[in-house]
Amino acid sequence: MAITGVLRPGHAQLRVLNLEEDVKFYRDVLGLVEMGRDSYGRVYFKGWDERDHHSLVIRQADRAGIDLFAFKVDGVATLDKLEGDLNAYGVETKRIPAGEMLNTGERVSFVIPNGHTIELYAEKKDVGNGLGYMNPEPWNAAAEKGIAPTRMDHALLGGVDLDGARDIFVNVLGFYLVEEVVAEDGKTQIAVWLSCSTKTHDIAFVRAPEDGKLHHVSYWLETWEKVLRAADIMSMNRVPVDIGPTRHGITRGATIYAFDRSGNRFETFSGGYIAYPDMHPLTWPIDHLPEGLDFAQRKLHETFLTVFS
Template structure:
């Protein structure tokens, strides 16, 4: 499949919290994001070198999980091409919305598993207030060093009962490429890692084991160094945050990782991917077997059981729309 660059990058993720105030305090003071704006229902958050107004929208809700995943198109014409492709794809179309505090009009659509996506072009570039202005004008915001202080949004991981069908959705609607994948012994695909530019990946989809729909596995922000992740582990420890697994190194994609649960139960990650880029235009997906994955992570750490079973919202909770 020929690469399509109509989509520029993963732009932001909206997640629900049923403990909004606690979650907001976590993301601001422990995780280390910056509050760009707030209204009656949502807080708009960003890492210190994200160029857009926000990359995480935290919304007050009766449950948890992902509300929508947003991508920015490469141009107005590219947006129209993608919208046409999505309308002709056979997947569910929600239609145009006016946008919100961080961007202009956006086109929304849904995958077969209940996840809502949107794509837009017109965006709001972050204009830092005086106290957040960097000394170096090629940075989006000053390096504040608060909490774990990640640099940028990196990726999101969603759950689906049929990863192969999700792959078709991503390739058809967003022009994504698969960089790595897991082939299970039973013939199913256990996971796929997707990119729409030269990053190793910006979205992953892994197999749903909880019989849920439209669920979130995790959202990830990137740090500059591994040492920042080691420091983050101590920060999480001192603040009573549940550390699920890590720090350690993934076999797939080679990222150095640390997973925690924020106060409402959504899984969030800090990761350092180093300088790994996919520059080959004819890249062939790396295929991992079930036997290889059972060996654990890169240095032998076994994958913790909750990593396969925990997602948000919980399967026995009412899911939001």
């Protein structure tokens, strides 16, 4: 009861064009903690305040983008049950053995109708956030190394069949709709923000002309002042900023969109509100997307709907 089933986004796996360049980027500029490499050459990272072993994995590839986005569930029994529910819903799954990812238990992997690979898993090693479990201080030096988001927060994924993707998350995985952008017809969803918690989004989908596309992976900052600090650090490190700093009308979050060294968009954001499944969803007709995206400028930055990796 209360918080059950799917707990939270657990890890994203991204493709980068020059591994060492992006290791430097994610470690020294974004300020994630580098957690190790595996035999496939993948590099693992976590936010400084995360306690599980990793939340971001990057690997060398010849095109950028996202391989998979995974969620932690609250136990092995839940993992089994959700796999059964997915299969019953007509979603094919496969098991990836424990250990295929460092310090991670068995994963259930499946492809959703917008071409994205989603994973569920129940176990990942608790490595702590460095503050201990007795009398922890509120933060430590890791909280100021680079941009230093506390955690990986959510992803916005693009693909053609938004509805099919959404239905699996809502009907099978227990997510609820928090906000949506709808087309001129007042019904067709252009983008949806879904939550499995009291956050405004744990996953979001946008309708895109091509399947399996990454819009952005998002990282949490504690304050609007840290958003400015993030902007400063991006500039100092010649990180190309796409939009921001500004406030999204959608979710109220204060945000910057920018790109890693390979062209994968990421977001550093803060703010928003506490969401609950009994709340009426918020709707943004497409002609209000400009203020939904950039509330300060009420401007539809064209890249929002066109640039993916």
